[in-house]
Amino acid sequence: xxNDADDDExxxxxxxxxxxxxxxxxxxTHTPRNxxxxxxxxxxxxxxxxxxxxxxxxxLISLLLIKHMASVDAERNLATPKVPLVSQQVNxxxxxxxxxxxxxxxxxxxxxxxxxxxQSEISATGCMVMTPAILSTIxxxxxxxxSQINLIVFDECHNARKNDVxxxxxxxxxxxxxxxxxxxxxxxxxxxxxxxxxxNTSIKQLEVxxxxxxxxxxxHSDLKYFTVNPGKSIVRYKPCNDExxxxxxxxxxxxxxxxxxxxxxxDTQSLCEDFGGWIGDAFLKASIxxxxxxxxKCVGNESFGADVVESAQVDDEMEExxxxxxxxxxxxxxxxxxxDFVVDNTSFESPLRxxxxxESEAKAKEENSRYEEFxxxxxxxxxxxxxxxxxxxxxxFEPPSTExxxxxxxxxxxxxxxDTPIPESLYTKxxxxxxxxxxxxxxxxxxxxxxxxxxxxxxxxxxxxxxxLPRCAELRGFLxxxxxxxxxxxxxxxxxxxxxxxxxxxQQNIVFDFRDGKLNLLVxxx
Numbered sequence: 001x002x003n004d005a006d007d008d009e010x011x012x013x014x015x016x017x018x019x020x021x022x023x024x025x026x027x028x029t030h031t032p033r034n035x036x037x038x039x040x041x042x043x044x045x046x047x048x049x050x051x052x053x054x055x056x057x058x059x060l061i062s063l064l065l066i067k068h069m070a071s072v073d074a075e076r077n078l079a080t081p082k083v084p085l086v087s088q089q090v091n092x093x094x095x096x097x098x099x100x101x102x103x104x105x106x107x108x109x110x111x112x113x114x115x116x117x118x119q120s121e122i123s124a125t126g127c128m129v130m131t132p133a134i135l136s137t138i139x140x141x142x143x144x145x146x147s148q149i150n151l152i153v154f155d156e157c158h159n160a161r162k163n164d165v166x167x168x169x170x171x172x173x174x175x176x177x178x179x180x181x182x183x184x185x186x187x188x189x190x191x192x193x194x195x196x197x198x199x200n201t202s203i204k205q206l207e208v209x210x211x212x213x214x215x216x217x218x219x220h221s222d223l224k225y226f227t228v229n230p231g232k233s234i235v236r237y238k239p240c241n242d243e244x245x246x247x248x249x250x251x252x253x254x255x256x257x258x259x260x261x262x263x264x265x266x267d268t269q270s271l272c273e274d275f276g277g278w279i280g281d282a283f284l285k286a287s288i289x290x291x292x293x294x295x296x297k298c299v300g301n302e303s304f305g306a307d308v309v310e311s312a313q314v315d316d317e318m319e320e321x322x323x324x325x326x327x328x329x330x331x332x333x334x335x336x337x338x339x340d341f342v343v344d345n346t347s348f349e350s351p352l353r354x355x356x357x358x359e360s361e362a363k364a365k366e367e368n369s370r371y372e373e374f375x376x377x378x379x380x381x382x383x384x385x386x387x388x389x390x391x392x393x394x395x396x397f398e399p400p401s402t403e404x405x406x407x408x409x410x411x412x413x414x415x416x417x418x419d420t421p422i423p424e425s426l427y428t429k430x431x432x433x434x435x436x437x438x439x440x441x442x443x444x445x446x447x448x449x450x451x452x453x454x455x456x457x458x459x460x461x462x463x464x465x466x467x468x469l470p471r472c473a474e475l476r477g478f479l480x481x482x483x484x485x486x487x488x489x490x491x492x493x494x495x496x497x498x499x500x501x502x503x504x505x506x507q508q509n510i511v512f513d514f515r516d517g518k519l520n521l522l523v524x525x526x
Contacts, residue, residue, distance in 0.1 A: 032060060033226065035217035040064045047212040049157060049187035051203070053227050058188040059089070062153045063096055065186055070099055070126055073150040077127040078183075080135050080166075081155035087508070089155070090129045099126030104134050107504050111137070118143040132165040139173045146173050147181035157187030158202075160209045161194055167209050174211065185212055235440060240431035242277030244268050245406055246284050246385075250378055260371050264288070267460040274461050275468070276431045278411055283464060285382050286416060292379040295372055386412050416464075422471050434468070441521070442474045450478075451514065455526045459485040466523040481521040482510050 032040065039050050040061050052058050066077045081089055090103040102125045104110045110130075113121075118138055121128070132154070138144045152169075160166035174182060187210050194202045203214045217223045247255075247268050255261050264287045272280035386407060410423045422430075437454070444450045456462050466483040469475055485502055502510075513519045 032064060033057065033222055035221040035223040036061050036064075038217060038221065039215060040068075042215055043184075043186050044068060047185040047210070049189065049192075049203075049206055049210060049212045049214040051189055051192055051214055051216040052223070054190045055228070056223060056226050058190075059092060062155075062186060062188060063093065065184075066093065066127055066151060066153070067097060069151040069184065070097075077151040077153070078135060078149055079127065079129045079153040079155065080132045080169075081129065085155060086129055086131065093127055093129065097127060100124060101127045101129065104128060104130035105504075106131070106134070110134055113143075115141070115143050122148070132169060136165050136169050136173075139169065146177040146183065149183040151184045151186065154185065154187040154210065156189060157206065157210060158189040158192050158194065160187075160206055170210055185210060187212055235436050237436045238432040240273050240276060240433065242272050242280070242429075242431070244272050244277050244280035244284055246281040246382070247272075249381065250284070250288075253374070253377060253381070255374065255378070258371055258374050259367060261288075261291075261374070264291075267458065270458050271460060271464060274431060274456075275434050275464065276429050278407075278426060278429055279464060279468075281407065281411065282414060282416055283460065285386065288375065288378050288382060292375045295375060416467055420471065421473050421476060422468065424473075427472070434465075438469070438472050438474055441469065441479065445475070445478050451517075451520045452522075454521065454523045456523060457526065459483075459525055462523045462525055466521075469521065469523070479521050480519045481523060482513070482519050484510050484522045484524040486525060 036057050039048070039052075042048055043050070043061065043065050050058055050061060062079065066079070069077055079089055079093070086103045086105050090101055093101045102121065104121075111134075122144060135144075135152075139146065154160070154166055157166060160170075174185075187206070189206075192203050192206055192214065193199055194205070197205070206212070207214055247265060250261075250265075255265060264284065268280045268284045268287075271283050408425070410425050414423070414426060441452070444452070454465065456465060462483040462485050466481045469481050470479045484507065510519070510522070514522055
């Protein structure tokens with residue numbers, strides 16, 4: 001509906017896992033459908049990319065191929081899905097194979113495996129299910145040779161674009177191997193499209209990147225009996241031009257000069273467009289106070305996603321005296337003494353290099369000082385507007401007066417962490433986009449088996465939407481929603497309370513709850 005680009009592969013893999021995990025009759029691996037048999041016979045003889053819709057049995061074809069290759073060659077098979085799919089695929093293969101199947105990904109600590117440990121794993125395993133990054137690593141380190149593999153299965157192979165790890169495996173390890181020693185390759189995808197490219201262009205590029213030939217059953221096969229074509233409808237809404245009055249206030253205070261707050265300001269603006277100005281205010285209030293409480297700590301992955309909504313209600317849960325003392329005791333960085341810049345005379349670096357380090361460290365300390373000072377002032381302003389003025393002995397930025405009280409009493413009482421309905425006076429101020437979505441979801445209210453996914457562009461939108469939807473009067477008691485976003489991008493730079501991400505275990509728990517019916521709506525980044 002509304003892009004944290006880093007999430008694309010992770011969430012796509014999680015959704016594939018959720019579909020594959022929905023309870024269904026046990027597969028009879030000895031009686032594949034006609035189109036599956038057709039693809040299987042071709043894949044036995046050449047490198048193949050199979051293009052089939054989700055839920056039509058690509059995994060079964062890969063199972064048949066893995067078992068076939070194991071029967072004709074004693075070497076091992078490799079399946080390379082994304083992290084969220086590893087456990088699911090391992091369980092499926094173990095259930096249907098009579099040889100050892102093991103899984104490998106970063107969360108299991110395999111990054112620290114020694115050569116001896118890998119050799120032991122390779123000797124004991126008939127099929128190794130690992131992330132492409134792990135495969136690339138052990139090939140690069142020489143722990144495994146391409147000639148030792150008889151089959152590689154690339155799941156979600158549409159990701160083989162540009163410098164993707166799939167492409168690195170092919171270019172750096174597969175192609176340099178003698179043709180007679182190369183393993184068979186089997187790629188699987190439901191959507192070979194890439195960006196704005198035509199589908200034929202995308203498929204041809206995938207074929208080149210993975211050294212494969214793409215195939216899909218023709219329209220006369222039995223595939224049509226197992227494919228569901230979803231209905232499509234377009235819902236129009238009016239653009240929302242609301243602004244966050246709190247953000248405007250912080251801009252007057254100089255927030256644009258604070259690099260660490262750039263992300264949260266951008267997210268606030270996005271939330272205003274998606275939900276309305278007062279939601280932007282609520283988010284910004286939560287993020288600023290969350291960062292103030294966590295200043296000097298590692299504020300990141302779990303700050304907003306798990307704790308900041310809660311910590312943002314600090315004015316509801318802490319004693320006023322504690323807040324006053326906390327704001328009054330902010331530590332401002334002092335100018336650095338010369339002792340902090342002692343040069344090691346034994347180093348061979350040039351004096352110019354030391355000057356660069358000096359300037360960089362000084363700049364970082366100055367920025368951090370301005371950041372903490374701003375958090376102090378901003379937190380005081382927020383608490384003074386959302387509660388009552390705190391200690392007069394603290395310097396405060398006096399906001400310009402407004403013609404009507406702001407925030408309203410309803411806004412002051414509203415808590416993002418609560419489970420109470422959204423007040424009518426605030427609900428009517430929500431964006432047209434959000435209200436239209438509520439209407440669409442309300443139309444499924446009588447469907448006991450309803451389950452759905454709302455795709456959004458930004459992580460902050462995903463989190464807030466999952467919080468708000470069940471609190472709409474029209475959806476109370478019907479929707480059980482949660483947010484599903486990718487891992488942290490891992491990029492360097494200051495983390496903020498708006499860096500919403502979740503680990504693999506949390507992702508999988510949400511997917512399992514969705515599969516088991518504990519949740520009936522996921523709000524996910526695309």
